[in-house]
Amino acid sequence: MKGKTTNFGVFVNGLLKENPVLRLVLGTCPTLAITTAVFNGLGMGIAATFVLICSNMVISALRKLIPAQVRLPAFIVIIASFVTLVHMLIKAYVPALNDALGVYLPLITVNCIILGRAEMFASKNGVLKSALDGLGMGLGFTIVLVLMSAVRELVGAGTLLGFQIMPEAVSPLTVAILPPGGFFVFGCFMALAIFLETKMGNKPNVNLQCGACPSADNCPAKGVGEA
């Protein structure tokens, strides 16, 4: 690991420099699937952030207890049961929220951002830092989802949050809300993230080896198989 990062540094990390979607390329599947409408993106982002913060905290608290050999199954069990728990509680006590998020909540279990952060961060850091990391990563995820879905909804359906924005006469480019359009917008956003980072003076590592990965410092397999 690098030297001590401040709590604020941990939080900011997830927004751009280690943005889970654009820089770590985690959670691509939900990103492509969900960003067809702004409301969906927002719902998924908030739900995932919530679970991310909580699972990071629980895993960070239990990190000394879980043997290295079984940490992945243990993390998965904790995350999955956490998601299920939240889903059941929401269903019972906040049915309105369930109507809005019902489809996305179970999907969070398989969101690899959560497992990725559990493995890369929460299992090595204290509870507070892990919570902040969860918050930063979750916000980074949410921001990307909302921006991507705004582009896709506007181009693909001519609406934003369900309100007609484009004149009715302009027929929407449906391909934007279909999978190919998702990949296209995703690629553009990744390029934009690297561009922004260069502008800010952090030259992203462009060599294609392992070291280029933003998580390289935390990665157990760093340098394995490289000359």
Added chain:
Amino acid sequence: MSEETNKAKGQEVTEEVVDKKPAAPKKETKPAAKKPTAKAAAKPTAKKAEPETETKTEKAAEAATAKKAEEKKVWTRQLPVDEIQKAAAQQQADTAEEAPAAKPGPAKAKLAKPTSEVWQVWLRPVVVLVVICLITSLLLGVTNSITLPLVTQNAAAAEDAARKELLPSATNFENVTPTPLPDNIMSVYKADGDAGYVVGAYGKGYGGKVPALVAINAEGQIAGVKFLENGETPGLGQKLITDKNFTQQFTGRSADKALDNSDIDGIAAATLSTNAALTAINAATNYYNINIMGGTLAYNLPEDALAQLMPKAKSWQQLEVKADKIAGAYLGDDGTYVLVAQGQGEKTLYAAVAMDNDGTITALWLDTSKETPTIGLEMSENQEYIDQYVGQKDTAGVQGVAGVTHTSDGILSAVEAALAALPAAKEVA
């Protein structure tokens, strides 16, 4: 959770297993208080249990542990989680020191190494994972048992509210859901004051079942359709729920006729969801027509078709047959039964099957007018195909027509439905 608590918890897990060893005296009652650090904690324990060999045992154990810890480090070097590894080494040190204490005697101290290895490498992961699974299962089970009644209540309340929304003139609904449930039907509710019925039905969409509530008013019109929570694609198939323009086009339609794709504007890029919606609505209206309204003719068989089907009969009477997919039934004065059944080809099609009293098919008449031109449409004139049915009591030997699979299957299922409904027709007659 604080770090001390963690350690204490970790210790507890370890001790549970250690305690199970037969010779082990019950040593630990207050682990948290007793163990400020792992090593310091182990020493007094050993002293209590084995005062005279304490130093020796301990030294041997410590040496073994140190070595073991070294090996362990090498062994797990590829494993990423530094902290976990350290914790594991620590834990191992504990166990190694406790083991000889539990089984006193210098000779037994030698066992420390293999025991700790087995524990550390094989048992501890299993135990920890099992404990985690047990705790989470317990939590889930408890939460589920608390929330399930509420969830069911919420769902019922939501459905009830949806019913009232669809048939505003009704104040109460009586559950008249039949058992066993017919195909694609979930629930049937009768509104008070003869306001109508609300039928819950589903079709298979892209992401599983697409459930819908279809309200049919006293005039036999669709009063409204509401699609319930489903697994369709957000932004595409989910428009069934969100797109009011789609759901509104069903309102006011007569329930006596099955709808197909040409009757409505589907949702772009969500063909499967649209088809599922149609299947659900058609299942609901079909149920309404046949089971609630008494199976009066949903299909008007032309007179010349009847004459063609019953060449020997001089007159015929209409029968009211209530059976799956049956759209009409006639009995000729020569004892010939004609049953009209609905099938699903490319679109909705009808087969009128003439049968004698034994159930042998004497003639078959097809309405495939909605099928694709030049492919399915001509099936009603394909004498070779139709002749396969004549003289049979079942459809076992019937060969479909190549390239017209959907239409062939639709006709086959319609004929089967007609054959199956013959006993019901005889009963009515």
